Amino acid sequence: MTQTQPKTWDVAVVGAGMAGMAASLFAAERGLSCLQIGNGGGLLFASGLLDLLAVHPVAGRRLWDNPFEALAMLRRDQPDHPLARVDDATMRAAFQSFTTALGAAGMPYAPPGDRNANVLTSLGTAKPTYGVPRTMSAGVGALAGRPPCLLLDFRGLREFSARQIVATIGDRWPGLRMARVEFPGAETTAELYAAHMAVALESGDFRERTIARVRPLLGDAHAVGFPAVLGLARSGAVHAAFEEALGVPVFEIPTMPTSVPGLRLNSALEQAVVTRGVHRMLRANVTSAAFDGTAVLTLDGVPGGETVSARTVVLATGRFTGRGLTAGQQRVTESLLGLPVQQPASRAAWHSRDFLDPAGHAVNRAGLATDDEFRPLESDGRPAWPGLFAVGSILAGQDWMREKCGAGLALGTARLAVDRIARQLGVPGPLAEAG
Amino acid sequence: METQVLIIGGGATGTALARDLALRGVDCVLVERDDINAGASGRNHGLLHSGARYVSNDHEAAVECRTEGEILKRVAFRSIQDTGGYFVAVAGDDEKYVADFPGHCQRSGIQAKVIDVAEAREREPAISEHAIAVYEVPDASVDPFRLSLESMAQARSLGARLMRRTRVVGFDRVGSRIVGVRVRDTVTGAEQRIEAAQVVNAAGAWAREVALLAGAPVEMLYSKGTLLITHGRMAQHVINRLRKPGNADILMPGGTVSVLGTTSVRVDSLEDIHPTVDEVDLIIDEASPMLPGLRSMRFIRAYAGVRPLLGSPAGADGRNVSRGFALYDHEDQGLSNFVTLTGGKLTTCRLMAERAADFVCGRLGVSSPCLTAVEVIPAAPECEWTVPGRAPREWMRAHGLDDPMLCECEMVSGSVVDLLYASLRSAGDMPTLTDIGLRSRVGKGACQGAFCAIRTVAHLYQRGDFQARRGLDEITDFFRERWRGQHAVLWGEQLAQAELMEALNCGLFGEELRGVAGFDALRAAASGEGTP
Structure with missing residues (x-):
């Protein structure tokens, strides 16, 4: 499929990890023109397994066979958890589209159902x-x-x-x-x-x-x-x-990273988004952004320097490894736009002294606070910009490593954000779900 | 078990004493509740003091350090790198102290050569542009692990016995004599009794507990010191702050890294000693005026040790041999064959051992002289792997098909792990991943073991060395132990590294879920039980 490059993209996705790939894929499936900007390597540490939600609450180390029952309990216990904002239908649709696209790109998955699976490591x-x-x-x-x-x-x-x-x-x-x-x-x-x-x-x-x-x-x-x-x-x-x-x-x-299934996932997703018409600018960094009627992003790593404009922006830049968050010696900051980061009062509270503390480490729950549409909030509690969304692990209030919800977080939040973007841009309702 | 001398504690002092006694032909057994240098002996700068640090406030200690440093540079040369040291004052430091320094050094016989500040900064660019005075002194770096391991290896080659993971649990006393010491294997729980003519308590910070168990209380104070390890080596020399001894005064070169410290905080308990965020920040703040690059430095780990400080034995005078360390004979407490050796510095460990051995030999009627100042410590193949750069050189020279590279940060191969494992096994021990880490560079690189610990365990299973679920236990213990030193320095790049480590150990392997009903999927499948 070819298309002329629009002057103003419907969506600019910043990030090429699981959440950035999912947002790009879902946007393209909606028929939105999508530019994906990333500096690569976001999926190199993936195992190929797609967690939805298996542990809740983390401190109680309670395991769930049915991830949707776990989600229901999470919504009740932690309404500010990003996954609590994703309804079951959106989550199911997200996994359905995502695994269908991966299958078509040469990495088939067992059909997602209602059960978690146990995989020998x-x-x-x-x-x-x-x-x-x-x-x-x-x-x-x-x-x-x-x-x-x-x-x-x-x-x-x-x-x-x-x-x-x-x-x-x-x-x-x-x-x-x-x-x-x-x-x-x-x-x-x-x-x-x-x-x-x-x-x-x-x-x-x-x-x-x-x-x-x-x-x-x-x-x-x-x-x-x-x-x-x-x-x-x-x-x-x-x-x-x-x-x-x-x-x-x-x-x-599965083996430890960099694993072969992680590499497969990376290339299958690249193929999936490219065949759906996503325009990708890899090895580019967004250096600044201005928001008015549209967002204007300035990039480096692009010969000659470039600015791009988009009606909406999805921030999927990840956490510390992904460089979406920066940890200074005292405070955590959001790397790209300087958005407020919800975080513990001081570095002394970031980590437990026990690596395997059942409660996890508080810094892993630091991140961006958002509204119900995943629009990051300024300190006054209002969305930073109506068309700016944040998805995936950069969001506050989750601990994907302990909750075993990394893909669920990436896919669910990306799906919901893209739904809201489509509505905002006046694109008619969800297309028929694939599969 | 019978022996002439039982040594309690396998730190720098205890191992030096084992070597000293063995060289005199005295039979000894060393019991250590954990592992070699598990206490303060393994948690310090690794500085072989020229003595210059003490010239202004403790002339005797300065002279002691100078003479002992010179001896160790001869007999323990494999453990020592003669880096030289700088003393650096920066604008705002006490100028009288700076002015008096060379005279004080001269009085203690320590060479202190004035260096032009610009020249010093050319040689050591890490030094601040605000430096106002620099002196060069004969400081050196010492690998405390190699020193203790080689000392113990020599002692064992002469018949001394080492019992690791062996804790003293009681003393059997008849009148003024300790006739038996009851010890427990901390792994198996098995107890045995050791009969020794003389017992030396060299348990470092734990000497108070041991003495109390023997019914001979000593007064000791504890001072906790925290140190930081930088990612990359900042300087070639030891860099000391030219001011009254205080916090964060010393930056040590140590192979591929530098070690910065320390602090001094009085603590009452030896439980749960770990570096804190406040201590880490204080060290960086204090040292930055001399070494401004610390502000943007990446730190890979911190660690904290406890210095035992001298007090007098409760109720009476002990025999105080030196201002730097103490040898208590406990005779006034009614004991005739128990001594406590405490205090001191890494630099003076040989001298402490000599004084204790002289005393114990006097009691035993042994007249052979001390040889530790003249006999060079021989090389031992199992003691060479704590040195950065050693393993890769060997691996490049020759490696076989069964010698895979297990640690890519520090280049430790399978054959090194095998050698260490075999050497520990030959002593009758059950070696752990942590034991191998102590004797090699495994887990010491930038990844802090995230990859090499898992590869090393896989290797040990493959060799048949590990059985059943031991590997999982070892990995869990290893990362928990590493983490105690990491959590206080996690920001910037090192936080990203820690995130990766957690993604692997928790996200993928689910180690934090061990023991949870239902996580053990095999059991869940068998019984049909699963999710609540």
Whole structure:
């Protein structure tokens, strides 16, 4: 699809992490002209798993099987939590559109339902999550039913030991076995990198040689688990080829960042937004913004310097790692526009002395306070500008790492903000939901 | 178990004493409730004092530091980097103190050479443009871990025994003699009794508790000192503030980083010692006039140690050997084979050990002389890995297929971890991830273990060294321990680093949910129970 670049965009999205990608995708699906500005790398630390909400309240460490029941409880307990402002229908629509778009871009997900799933990690813990890539979904069933299974690893992939997982949970999963194989062509290499392995396994030759090494080890295994290296851009095909050749379900186990599923997610989302006509300016930084009837953003990193104008702006710049928030020695500030940041009274209150404090760390709940439409508020309690929205982890009042709600926060808030933008711009009601 | 001398405490003093006694042919056992240098010996600047710090207010201490520094530079040269030190005064500092300094140094026999301020700033650009006077002195840096580990390794090679994670729980006393010391393995809980002719209490800040257990109370005061570790090395020399000793006076070079400190806060309890946000801010404020770059510096960690300060034994005079440290014989409390060795500095640990060994040997009727000032501490392969840059050099030289790089910040490979693990195992220990961290650079780089701790655990499982759920416990313990030193310096880049660490450990692995019914999905699946 091509389109002429409008002089004034309907939406300018600042940020290329999960929330920025979701906002761009949803805006484009609405037929809004969308410019996405980002400096890249926002998804490199993603695991590929899409959490909605699994823990509430954090201090009570209460786990929920049904994320929508958890959302209902959250709305009752913490009405200022950003997710409390997202209704179930919006949340479901957000995940539906998002996973459908990812599937079309080569990263299929199991259809989202009403249940959280438990996914085995490389530490032998069971991570509660919601959206599970197809390449991992057989592992959810295997973990629940615990039939005889085989876990494979490759010598040289330093962060992943199948022996570690079996040692950690083997007493509760008696039929779980492990085996280590040499990665084809890497027999004289001390270190392997997951992304290189993933690309190599897209070649039929590497795949055949790997499968030939695994097949004799199958025994009574009902399913086989691998570290998440089964293909990069064509993981669907690689995964299917492994299942067909081995004759049993195959699942990937997420590894630590930078993970292959994170890279897949990044490229699938890029493809999804580009094919929907989003104009992207990567490696650009917004250096200043002026708001009047429209927003005028000044960029650097663009040859010759450039300003762009937009009717609405979505701030999806993330937290400290994403550079949306800046932590000085005493105060947290919003990096781009200097918006007021809701935060603890002093740095002494930012962190608990216990890393794993059940209550979490107060600084993780610092962020932008907004109205019900996710428009950030000035200190007088009024929206900073009628067309300025903030979505994702920059929002105050949430703790996505502890609540296991990172994707839910990104997708839900982006969806709702885009709905409000469409209404503000007079674009007729939501398009038919995909899928 | 029987021995001639039981040493309680495996810090700089206790390990130096084990070495001293072993070199004299005296059999000894050292019990340590945690690990080598777990207390103040591992939580200091790592400064080998020239003595210049003390010239103005404590001539004896200055002379002691000078002579001991010279000895350690010979016998413990592997642990020492002869960096040299600067004393720097800035505008506003006490000019009389500055004027008196060279004379005081001369009186204590310490070389202090005046350096042109512009030249000093050329050599050390971190020094403020407002510097008004600079002197060069023979300060040096010492790696306290390597020093203690090598001292203990030499002692063990001569027959001394080390029992880590072993806590003294009671003394059996008959009349004036301690006839048995009851100790407990803190991991297994197993108890045993050690019979020793002489018992030396070298428990540092915990010496008061130990003495009390022996029925021989000593008075001690505690002073907490906090230090900061910078991201990157700020200077090549030790940089001291040329003023009366006070807060945040010293910046030490330490491999790839610098260490800045310290503070002095009286504390009453040894429980839960950790650096605070206020202390961190105070250190930066105090040191910035001399080192303005600190205002924008990234700090990767802070740590706090407790200095035991001298008091007199309750009720009577003890035998006070030196102003810098004390050796109490407890005879006035009716004990004939128990001594407490306390106070002192890292720089004088060898001398403290010599005095204690002389005294104990006198009681034992052993006449062999002290050799620690002349015998060079031999190299030990398991003690070399605390030094930044050592592991990468070895790895570049030769590494096999089974030697993957586990820590990419500090370049620690699998073979180093294996060597340390094997050396600890050979002593009958169950090594932990934290033990390996103490003896290497694992977890000490900018990522503070976020990646290397997890890789190291995977490696240890793969080698068959870790079993069952131990790895998860170790990772949890390791990050909790690291965090105690991190939380007070988390702003700027380092906060982003901490966020990443939490995203990994909590967001992905869910470590904070361990033990929650329902998180253990295996159990939930088996019993059909799940969400409330």
